[in-house]
Amino acid sequence: MGCGSCGNETAERSSEGRQSAKASFPDSREHSPNAKERIVGALELVAEWGGTKRDVAFLIVSAVALVLSLAFPGAFPIDPAWIAIALCGLPIILEAVIGLVTAFDIKADVLVSLALIASVAIGEYFAAGEVAVIMQLGGLLEELTVARARAGIERLVDLTPTTARVVQNGSEHIVDAAEVREGALVRVLPGETVPVDGVIVDGQTSIDESVMTGEPIPMDKAVGDEAKSGTVNQFGAFTMRATNVGEDSSLARMIRLVQSADAGKAKIVRLADRWATWIVVIALASAAVTWLVTGEIIRAVTILVVFCPCALVLATPTAIMAAIGNLTKLGVLVREGDALERLAQVKRVTFDKTGTLTHGAPRVVSVRAFSAPAVANGHGHEGCCGHHAHGADHVHGGAGCEHAGGISLPPALRERELYALAAGAEQLSEHPLAHAIIEGFRCGDGLEAKNAQCALEQPASTELTNGSAADADANLTTAGTPRTLPEAHDFAMVPGRGVEATVNGRRVLAGNAEFMRERGVRGFVASVARAYEDEGCTVVHVAVDGIAAGFVALADTVREGAAATVAGIKQLGITPVLLTGDHAQAARHIAAQVGVKDVQADCLPEDKLAAIDVYEQAGEPVCMVGDGINDAPALKRAHVGVAMGGVGSDIAVDAADIALVRDDLAAVPHLLALSKRMMTTIKLNMTFSMTLNFVAIVLAMLGILNPVVGALVHNAGSVIVIANSALLLRWGLKNSAKR
Numbered sequence: 001m002g003c004g005s006c007g008n009e010t011a012e013r014s015s016e017g018r019q020s021a022k023a024s025f026p027d028s029r030e031h032s033p034n035a036k037e038r039i040v041g042a043l044e045l046v047a048e049w050g051g052t053k054r055d056v057a058f059l060i061v062s063a064v065a066l067v068l069s070l071a072f073p074g075a076f077p078i079d080p081a082w083i084a085i086a087l088c089g090l091p092i093i094l095e096a097v098i099g100l101v102t103a104f105d106i107k108a109d110v111l112v113s114l115a116l117i118a119s120v121a122i123g124e125y126f127a128a129g130e131v132a133v134i135m136q137l138g139g140l141l142e143e144l145t146v147a148r149a150r151a152g153i154e155r156l157v158d159l160t161p162t163t164a165r166v167v168q169n170g171s172e173h174i175v176d177a178a179e180v181r182e183g184a185l186v187r188v189l190p191g192e193t194v195p196v197d198g199v200i201v202d203g204q205t206s207i208d209e210s211v212m213t214g215e216p217i218p219m220d221k222a223v224g225d226e227a228k229s230g231t232v233n234q235f236g237a238f239t240m241r242a243t244n245v246g247e248d249s250s251l252a253r254m255i256r257l258v259q260s261a262d263a264g265k266a267k268i269v270r271l272a273d274r275w276a277t278w279i280v281v282i283a284l285a286s287a288a289v290t291w292l293v294t295g296e297i298i299r300a301v302t303i304l305v306v307f308c309p310c311a312l313v314l315a316t317p318t319a320i321m322a323a324i325g326n327l328t329k330l331g332v333l334v335r336e337g338d339a340l341e342r343l344a345q346v347k348r349v350t351f352d353k354t355g356t357l358t359h360g361a362p363r364v365v366s367v368r369a370f371s372a373p374a375v376a377n378g379h380g381h382e383g384c385c386g387h388h389a390h391g392a393d394h395v396h397g398g399a400g401c402e403h404a405g406g407i408s409l410p411p412a413l414r415e416r417e418l419y420a421l422a423a424g425a426e427q428l429s430e431h432p433l434a435h436a437i438i439e440g441f442r443c444g445d446g447l448e449a450k451n452a453q454c455a456l457e458q459p460a461s462t463e464l465t466n467g468s469a470a471d472a473d474a475n476l477t478t479a480g481t482p483r484t485l486p487e488a489h490d491f492a493m494v495p496g497r498g499v500e501a502t503v504n505g506r507r508v509l510a511g512n513a514e515f516m517r518e519r520g521v522r523g524f525v526a527s528v529a530r531a532y533e534d535e536g537c538t539v540v541h542v543a544v545d546g547i548a549a550g551f552v553a554l555a556d557t558v559r560e561g562a563a564a565t566v567a568g569i570k571q572l573g574i575t576p577v578l579l580t581g582d583h584a585q586a587a588r589h590i591a592a593q594v595g596v597k598d599v600q601a602d603c604l605p606e607d608k609l610a611a612i613d614v615y616e617q618a619g620e621p622v623c624m625v626g627d628g629i630n631d632a633p634a635l636k637r638a639h640v641g642v643a644m645g646g647v648g649s650d651i652a653v654d655a656a657d658i659a660l661v662r663d664d665l666a667a668v669p670h671l672l673a674l675s676k677r678m679m680t681t682i683k684l685n686m687t688f689s690m691t692l693n694f695v696a697i698v699l700a701m702l703g704i705l706n707p708v709v710g711a712l713v714h715n716a717g718s719v720i721v722i723a724n725s726a727l728l729l730r731w732g733l734k735n736s737a738k739r
Contacts, residue, residue, distance in 0.1 A: 084129030127707035203238030283307035315685030331662035364440030536586025568669030
């Protein structure tokens with residue numbers, strides 16, 4: 001493998017060649033490899049044979065051989081150090097030859113090869129073997145750092161199910177998982193891995209989702225819940241309808257992210273490579289001058305040995321890989337190698353709102369029922385009973401108020417009954433707001449007396465009529481089976497307006513203000529919900545038997561920990577910004593909840609680009625955090641793009657440099673702090689390696705160091721650099737776990 005990043009050169013050259021071959025079409029004739037290409041190909045196959053296992057085996061055998069050479073000099077017909085030279089030195093020389101032949105690439109492996117050959121030429125077999133072994137050890141440590149960085153998530157590839165139980169015509173058939181089509185019914189038994197994404201249509205179970213979320217506690221699942229591919233069914237059998245299959249499944253998407261998570265080569269790495277090239281020239285010149293002046297070739301060889309810049313070349317990639325390993329434990333995938341280097345320069349973090357700071361899905365936040373007199377008078381704010389129709393208090397109109405203005409009205413509904421009627425009317429609708437209302441009804445969202453867990457009721461046959469509130473409450477809170485919806489008949493949906501249905505004998509309308517006006521709903525006043533709309537809520541008005549009865553307010557709620565994330569970013573001296581396409585009032589409402597002062601609302605994709613450009617031109621590099629397709633241009637334009645990898649769109653993830661697989665915003669402050677720590681580590685590594693090289697060169701010129709001691713000193717520096725970088729693997733993880 002050779003030293004550090006040198007060991008990756010062969011693979012990079014090979015992949016670059018393949019990429020260029022795919023993109024190049026000079027003529028219609030087939031390309032025939034010439035002798036040079038055939039030789040290089042053969043050399044690359046030899047260099048790549050065996051991989052890490054080969055390196056470990058060769059290192060062990062070589063180390064034993066060096067011990068024998070040092071402990072029993074002259075005891076063997078051939079110095080055992082030759083074994084180390086052959087097993088560890090030849091791969092380094094081979095890589096140097098490949099680099100020179102393919103691109104006249106003068107890198108650190110060239111200098112190491114010269115040092116090996118020179119040591120052998122003057123009979124310093126132990127020094128040559130030692131240089132080779134320590135170089136291979138340094139390269140192996142980097143390789144293990146890379147492996148540790150990715151091992152946790154790369155196991156996803158092994159989790160990919162190969163078969164699935166597809167239900168057709170009432171019978172199960174075992175088929176290849178890749179053959180499952182969207183809409184197919186798939187049966188999953190206890191202990192089996194879910195083969196594709198789907199929605200459960202029959203059965204209840206608990207599913208271990210730790211592969212996706214990192215949470216060890218299985219999640220309870222029932223009809224209507226999602227099951228993701230790669231997760232493991234724990235207890236009950238269930239049937240689901242496939243939604244995302246093949247390459248579109250959650251597991252396949254995760255694997256694509258892992259495969260694209262490559263450290264690459266940062267600018268500072270290329271700088272180290274350029275220095276390595278100059279060091280080769282300087283080393284050769286210094287060795288030649290020392291030999292000419294002193295006449296001692298051993299000093300010249302020692303200079304070549306200590307001049308090897310492996311510690312310098314290892315300084316950056318080991319730190320980057322260790323940082324990637326750290327982030328992998330938090331479910332953060334780095335797709336571009338220099339992203340962490342760029343992230344350390346960030347002065348502003350711009351957030352999208354929907355799906356990033358918020359959950360990205362509507363949720364019922366309030367249910368309001370009007371008092372009967374208020375409806376009759378047409379006043380939303382206050383009626384004859386003195387109750388407000390919106391605000392902090394729920395409205396419980398008196399049952400005795402039956403008329404006003406000549407309109408005969410039924411007794412006022414309680415919130416729970418209104419909620420049930422609205423959810424019942426919406427149950428046949430496919431609109432996202434309808435699903436949110438139904439789910440909210442089942443869980444009691446938006447009710448003042450909501451239980452901590454979803455409310456339960458008996459499967460009562462009692463109809464929800466205008467009976468007593470006590471009867472309604474008893475029907476909605478008694479423990480038993482999961483809360484069920486009242487039956488709906490004569491359902492009709494009006495696109496862009498709302499729905500209407502007969503629920504328990506009452507005609508229910510649920511929709512927007514225009515729908516209420518078009519249907520001539522009595523007592524309807526749109527302004528009753530203005531306070532909620534001003535805070536960014538979407539309001540679904542409800543009318544019962546032609547009379548305005550109340551409304552359901554839905555909103556996209558703030559993610560747990562979003563405020564703590566913003567506070568953590570501020571502590572790092574970085575300014576948070578909110579860029580959203582939502583209107584100003586909703587944007588300011590969310591910004592106030594999370595602690596962001598700089599808000600730009602009503603942003604189209606081009607507006608977000610313009611805002612980022614303004615910051616960048618002002619010398620304030622931007623990190624953009626987003627999730628939607630509309631965020632993709634901004635993610636690409638920003639200094640660093642961070643995508644919500646779980647809920648985010650594929651386009652957004654592809655445009656970003658970093659993906660938050662678990663959608664955990666708490667990882668963002670850690671990500672920013674770690675990038676700064678990584679750059680500090682890189683600078684320390686480079687300073688240490690250059691200082692050590694300079695001191696060793698002076699001592700070698702003075703004849704104080706011989707090749708053996710020089711190899712020990714210099715290559716010990718490489719090990720120290722790798723060990724220092726490895727400290728990043730666990731840096732800050734304890735604090736992140738607390739957050």
